[in-house]
Amino acid sequence: MIPELGQFSLILALCLCVILGTLPLIGASRNNLLWMNLARPVTAGVFVFLAISIAILAYAFVQDDFSVQFVQQHSNLLLPTRYKVTAVWGGHEGSFLLWTFMLSGWMLAVSIYSKSMPIDFVARVLGVLGIICFAYILFMLATSNPFDRVVPLSPADGADLNSALQDIGFIIHPPTLYMGYVGFSVVFAFAMAALLSGRLDAAWARWCRPWANTAWAVLTLGIALGSWWAYYELGWGGWWAWDPVENPPLITWLFGTAMIHSLAATEKRGVFKSWTVLLAILAFAGSLLGTFITRSGLLTSVHAFASDPTRGVFILLIFGLAIGFALLLFALRAPLMKSDFGFSLLSREIFLLANNVILVVASASVLLGTLFPMVYQAITDELISIGPPYFNAIFAPLMVLLILLLGVGPICRWKKTSAQYLVMQLGRVALSSVALGVLLPLVVLLKFSVSATIASILASWICLAMLTDLVNKSANKITRLQGLKSLSLSYFGMQIAHFGVAVMLIGAAMTSNFSSEKSVLLASGESIDLGEYVFLFDGMTSVEGPNYIGDEAHIQVLRDGEFVRNLNPQRRLYVASGSPSTEMAIDAGFFRDLFITLGEAKEGGAWSMTIYIKPFIRWVWLGAIFMALGGLTAAGDKRYRRLRRRQEELLAEDLKANLQPAL
Amino acid sequence: MSKLKFFIPAIGFFVLALLLWRGLYLNTRDLPSVLIDKPLPEFEMKTVIGSQLVTNKDLPDKMFLLNVWGSYCLPCLVEHPTLMRLTEEGEMPVVGVNYRDRKNLAIDWLGVNGNPFSFSLLDEDGKLGIDLGVYGAPETFLIDQNGVIRYRHVSVLDETVWQEVFQPAITALRAEQAGI
Numbered sequence: 061m062i063p064e065l066g067q068f069s070l071i072l073a074l075c076l077c078v079i080l081g082t083l084p085l086i087g088a089s090r091n092n093l094l095w096m097n098l099a100r101p102v103t104a105g106v107f108v109f110l111a112i113s114i115a116i117l118a119y120a121f122v123q124d125d126f127s128v129q130f131v132q133q134h135s136n137l138l139l140p141t142r143y144k145v146t147a148v149w150g151g152h153e154g155s156f157l158l159w160t161f162m163l164s165g166w167m168l169a170v171s172i173y174s175k176s177m178p179i180d181f182v183a184r185v186l187g188v189l190g191i192i193c194f195a196y197i198l199f200m201l202a203t204s205n206p207f208d209r210v211v212p213l214s215p216a217d218g219a220d221l222n223s224a225l226q227d228i229g230f231i232i233h234p235p236t237l238y239m240g241y242v243g244f245s246v247v248f249a250f251a252m253a254a255l256l257s258g259r260l261d262a263a264w265a266r267w268c269r270p271w272a273n274t275a276w277a278v279l280t281l282g283i284a285l286g287s288w289w290a291y292y293e294l295g296w297g298g299w300w301a302w303d304p305v306e307n308p309p310l311i312t313w314l315f316g317t318a319m320i321h322s323l324a325a326t327e328k329r330g331v332f333k334s335w336t337v338l339l340a341i342l343a344f345a346g347s348l349l350g351t352f353i354t355r356s357g358l359l360t361s362v363h364a365f366a367s368d369p370t371r372g373v374f375i376l377l378i379f380g381l382a383i384g385f386a387l388l389l390f391a392l393r394a395p396l397m398k399s400d401f402g403f404s405l406l407s408r409e410i411f412l413l414a415n416n417v418i419l420v421v422a423s424a425s426v427l428l429g430t431l432f433p434m435v436y437q438a439i440t441d442e443l444i445s446i447g448p449p450y451f452n453a454i455f456a457p458l459m460v461l462l463i464l465l466l467g468v469g470p471i472c473r474w475k476k477t478s479a480q481y482l483v484m485q486l487g488r489v490a491l492s493s494v495a496l497g498v499l500l501p502l503v504v505l506l507k508f509s510v511s512a513t514i515a516s517i518l519a520s521w522i523c524l525a526m527l528t529d530l531v532n533k534s535a536n537k538i539t540r541l542q543g544l545k546s547l548s549l550s551y552f553g554m555q556i557a558h559f560g561v562a563v564m565l566i567g568a569a570m571t572s573n574f575s576s577e578k579s580v581l582l583a584s585g586e587s588i589d590l591g592e593y594v595f596l597f598d599g600m601t602s603v604e605g606p607n608y609i610g611d612e613a614h615i616q617v618l619r620d621g622e623f624v625r626n627l628n629p630q631r632r633l634y635v636a637s638g639s640p641s642t643e644m645a646i647d648a649g650f651f652r653d654l655f656i657t658l659g660e661a662k663e664g665g666a667w668s669m670t671i672y673i674k675p676f677i678r679w680v681w682l683g684a685i686f687m688a689l690g691g692l693t694a695a696g697d698k699r700y701r702r703l704r705r706r707q708e709e710l711l712a713e714d715l716k717a718n719l720q721p722a723l
Numbered sequence: 724m725s726k727l728k729f730f731i732p733a734i735g736f737f738v739l740a741l742l743l744w745r746g747l748y749l750n751t752r753d754l755p756s757v758l759i760d761k762p763l764p765e766f767e768m769k770t771v772i773g774s775q776l777v778t779n780k781d782l783p784d785k786m787f788l789l790n791v792w793g794s795y796c797l798p799c800l801v802e803h804p805t806l807m808r809l810t811e812e813g814e815m816p817v818v819g820v821n822y823r824d825r826k827n828l829a830i831d832w833l834g835v836n837g838n839p840f841s842f843s844l845l846d847e848d849g850k851l852g853i854d855l856g857v858y859g860a861p862e863t864f865l866i867d868q869n870g871v872i873r874y875r876h877v878s879v880l881d882e883t884v885w886q887e888v889f890q891p892a893i894t895a896l897r898a899e900q901a902g903i
Contacts, residue, residue, distance in 0.1 A: 334729070338732060341732075342732075345736070352743065372747040373744075373747060376740065376743055376744055376747065379740065379743075380737075380740045380744075383736055383740075384733065384736060384737065384740065387732045387733035387736050388733050390729065390732065390733070391729040391730040391732070391733050392729075394729045395726045395729055431739075431742070431743075431746075434742075434743075434746040435742050435746070447823065447849060577828075578831070579794060579828065579831040579832050579834075579835045579836075580831075580835060581834070581835040639881075640801050640881070641801075642797060642800065642801075657797060657800075659800050659803075659835065659836055660800065660803065660804060660836060662837070668835040668836045670794075
């Protein structure tokens with residue numbers, strides 16, 4: 061009975077979405093205040109019913125209600141309760157419910173934090189989101205209902221959650237990633253509302269920016285979490301594998317990054333308007349494409365959910381209609397939007413434009429690499445594979461170029477900057493970053509590699525250019541502190557995020573150039589050297605978890621003869637599914653990770669294992685955290701709130717004047 | 724013209740959507756029809772151990788498995804005992820394709836974990852993998868005595884997969900050949 065209630069509230073949410081996707085939009089175009097005002101309460105209703113729905117699914121998991129097919133497939137009596145709850149997103153149906161629920165959460169946030177926007181605009185934004193939400197719920201009810209029952213006999217026990225998913229990373233990675241992903245629907249809705257109303261001005265950009273920055277920051281975190289989780293749980297050993305399912309979030313992220321930059325120019329200078337809108341549409345398209353790729357069985361990968369062509373057709377239909385309509389509307393409306401083109405060849409606008417071009421090219425190349433095997437197969441019926449060498453070869457040079465420009469852009473002035481000024485500001489920076497970049501890896505790691513040197517030059521370039529800019533911008537007040545205080549939060553947000561790029565760059569370069577690994581066979585009491593560490597194997601013990609049994613190795617790590625810590629990698633056998641899994645042991649550190657995976661038992665009690673030393677790998681994620689922090693800081697800039705309030709007063713008068721006869 | 728350029732994204736998108744739609748009906752999980760029931764691609768490559776030059780002629784003249792592996796590949800460790808058992812018990816020979824790996828790491832790996840392969844082809848640049856349409860390690864192909872690809876399995880080949888997927892396929896193949 062209870063699961064049916066879940067399904068019923070899903071249907072109610074669908075009905076509310078029908079209202080939300082029609083009346084407020086019609087109301088906005090006909091100036092019907094009543095219909096426009098429906099948007100907010102109906103949004104709250106959609107949120108509430110989706111919340112009930114997902115809570116009931118979680119309840120079914122906790123109660124071990126195996127008569128629900130989705131629960132039966134992804135849970136088990138022995139599964140610890142926290143994983144029972146998170147098993148909600150352990151498969152296609154439930155994760156799609158989470159996805160939709162996240163969307164309604166964003167919608168609710170828009171309806172609450174939009175008091176300052178004109179009601180016709182809010183009605184359009186929520187209306188567009190309502191249509192998207194409608195399509196998602198319909199998709200769920202039609203092809204992937206999480207509440208489907210197993211009839212007539214319900215099984216006594218479930219099949220178990222995939223063992224790779226029984227992990228803390230799985231608890232936090234999908235919700236964060238989805239939240240970021242779905243956040244771009246909000247930006248998309250803002251863009252659509254702008255196209256529909258023909259209103260695309262600085263005020264629009266100001267409304268849009270905090271949402272865009274927040275969505276971007278959350279997506280950054282989500283991707284970083286995914287990378288971290290893949291690193292320690294899936295044991296790919298690396299932090300990015302160019303997997304076909306890792307790529308769509310990256311594509312979305314690159315479009316999104318381009319968009320938040322172009323949005324800044326739109327707000328400050330009224331330029332690149334249609335371009336910003338196009339990027340908002342593309343970022344959203346990236347997020348839908350990601351959904352499509354993972355859920356249609358189009359590409360085979362670790363992440364792929366069970367494939368089903370009808371689902372694929374349905375998602376493709378959503379994708380085609382939403383993006384097709386958006387791009388057509390764009391084609392019709394964008395020519396009407398006049399951008400100002402008052403900037404010279406050397407100005408911050410140009411650098412932002414270059415940033416956009418590079419990011420879009422990068423994004424398009426990742427898209428090409430991801431889809432090319434499929435496209436090639438569609439045309440020639442032959443199969444090819446495209447791997448990391450392609451992506452690295454294209455991505456690395458683009459990023460080098462991007463970072464070179466990143467140093468200059470923030471120092472540049474809007475409209476026009478003299479070349480002399482730039483040389484004066486950056487000449488010393490360039491020289492000292494080359495010096496620093498060459499010296500640092502040699503001094504810190506006592507090793508040399510060309511690409512690591514290039515990376516540390518670039519990282520110094522970012523940091524030193526940033527310092528120069530901070531010094532300049534804080535110089536016009538009596539004290540430095542006052543000067544710093546006079547700078548806006550969004551300025552600090554930018555600098556923090558750019559600093560994150562430098563940190564991530566160092567991490568990526570050091571770990572890919574200076575990692576070492578060794579496969580060894582150790583018997584109890586034997587030891588092995590790797591780098592400056594000695595790994596001493598103390599023997600094995602059996603372990604027993606709530607739903608698995610396994611063996612655990614005890615390895616002492618020594619450095620210069622001194623004990624560092626114990627590492628205990630495991631091999632597990634999950635009882636319910638019979639699936640084996642390996643749990644690596646990691647000693648995480650600021651400057652290096654030690655990482656051991658356990659192989660198999662051999663004759664004479666010896667075990668095979670692989671030992672890795674990965675310098676600076678934490679910096680990759682640390683960099684992402686800085687980026688996200690920067691995005692959130694910028695979103696919190698009080699100028700958005702202040703200006704909104706002023707806007708609100710003006711618009712309230714406007715509305716009174718214009719909308720009276722509508723009722 | 725200046726207005727028409729705004730249609731470029733829409734047109735580009737529709738082309739993409741069409742291709743995706745076409746892509747839905749391609750079976751990427753199994754080998755494409757062109758390769759299944761086709762002979763193994765011609766190769767002339769070095770082996771991982773001993774660096775001998777081998778060609779298609781050196782393949783077993785009975786039914787065998789072609790297993791794509793790499794020392795970097797953890798799932799390969801999971802299926803490793805099954806492959807060891809198959810060769811040790813003489814149930815089926817296994818030929819390895821050491822896919823996009825480094826030779827010294829591959830040799831270490833075989834030394835440490837044991838070598839289930841009759842020989843492993845050193846496919847450092849992934850050329851053979853591309854000819855085979857490999858997604859990544861591990862992947863296993865069932866090749867019949869005439870060197871024809873009969874079945875492909877993406878991901879881990881453990882005992883369950885062996886019993887539930889490979890053995891029925893092999894039985895079916897043997898029955899088919901006995902019938903001819």
